[in-house]
Amino acid sequence: MSNGSGRSxxxxxxxxxxKLPEVRSPKRHISFKEKLIWSGLAIVIYLVMSRIPLFGGAEQPMEIFGQLQVVLASRAGTLMQLGISPIVTSGxxxxxxxxxxxxxxxxxxxxxxALFTGTQKVLAIIVGAVQASAFVLSGALTGGEMLGFGxxxxxxxxxxxxxxxxLFLDELVSKYGFGSGISLFILGGVSAAVFWQAFNPTSLGGELGGAVPNFFSALMEGTPGALSRAFYRGANLPDMLGVISTVVIFFIAIYVINMRVEIPLSYSRYGGMRGRYPIQFLYxxxxxxxxxxxxxxxxSILARATNLxxxxxxxxxxxxxGGLYYYLNSPxxxxxxxxEPFHALFYLVALVVFCMGFAWLWVQMTNMAPSDVADQLKSSGMSIPGFRRDTRIMENMLSRYITPxxxxxxxxxxxxxxxxNFLGALSTGTGIVLAVSIAYRLYREIAREQLSEMFPAARKLLGG
Incomplete structure (x- = not known):
């Protein structure tokens, strides 16, 4: 315990x-139908709470998270104002x-x-309290009006x-449903935003709000100007160029998700039988x-709290x-x-650099680093053909693939x-990429669960 250097x-x-309330881990196999019910229940509770307005808040609250609102499963002015931000921050x-x-x-x-998980819960509540205080005291949720202490x-x-x-919905889904609650909330929020922007039938400023209804309206009008506006219209209104961009990004994301590098392996326990260790490109x-x-x-929260x-x-x-947060918002x-080419370039470079840093950090902290994989392969009786069965040699070979x-x-x-984002995809670019990845992972998990339900003998093989 504790790396052998004393108790934490x-x-x-x-x-x-x-003493914290928790969702206890199941002591039996949870059937496909039960997982579907619990996952659906969690989504319904989340959607209901994202429609319950804050008592005492402004009728028209500021959208504090801006274009990141969908990614953070947040909805301005409701009980879901903070979304998953405190949980991810504490993580x-x-x-x-x-x-x-x-x-x-x-x-x-x-x-x-168990201590790590419980402490993370406590920290999430503390972070949530700090963020909530910053929003309320800055007047962002009250229309600038200062309220009494109560x-x-x-x-x-x-x-x-x-x-x-x-927190508890995420724990419920993780133990009794499909994927995690955070993933489901992001997927639900992004999907709803994409559907509404594409098919919204209501009128906004004399134009149909949805890209697709507006396109058919332009077709009926039949003028070149109307068709041009259907594919490109400003004022942050969704258009067909955004729909096409969304579809293109969807297929590119699916392709990238399925890319992988395969390292040849041999199984010493089975007469040198050959196999491959897949390393996903999105490791x-x-x-x-x-x-x-x-x-x-x-x-953004620090900027509002400190007025810097x-x-x-x-x-x-x-x-x-203006300020740093302005440049961390995508055009x-x-x-x-x-x-604003400089704004776009700054955002692109910042996002790419942060993603590279967090990718490396995540791998190091989740037992996915070359040294961890080498230990796992050696303990399973595997080795790389043509090399001695030594952990250091395997680690060196794996690092040539895993790190890049x-x-x-x-x-x-x-x-x-x-x-x-630059192409104007519906919802947000980050949201689309996240939704595609989450949906694909859920599809594979559901397919595996269905297979284990049909063939119970295969459940151990599939890890069910």
């Missing part, structure tokens, strides 16, 4: 952690502390793992309750994009107009990119998300 100081929190902090050996926990030990505290309490509910998945988005969002102009300045509607659409793939995968996912 975090154990002073163990009595508190043990980043805890992983960094473990990776740097500052809290002396060994996640392979069940007791340390109403201010009640507003903050509502937001903290929202964070707690998301760290889309985690780097989520973490980068949360970091960018926290810059170099961090960010905002207009009356809460939109960034949306080709026209904005052409109008990790960094290139992080850069690619960042560039793909930024490119989708």
């Amino acid at each position: 100081k975090l154990y002073i929190l163990e009595p508190l952690v043990q 980043i902090i805890m992983q960094l502390l473990v990776g740097a050996n500052l809290i002396n926990l060994e996640l392979g030990d069940p007791r340390d793992k 109403m201010t505290a009640f507003l903050i309490l509502q937001l903290i309750i929202g964070v707690a509910v998301v 760290a998945s889309v985690i780097p994009v989520i973490l980068s988005s949360v970091v960018f969002t926290n810059v 102009s170099f961090l960010g300045s905002f207009d009356a509607n809460g939109n960034p107009i 949306n659409g080709i026209s904005q990119v052409m109008a 793939v990790t960094l290139l995968g992080g850069a690619t996912i960042g560039a793909l998300a930024a490119g989708a």
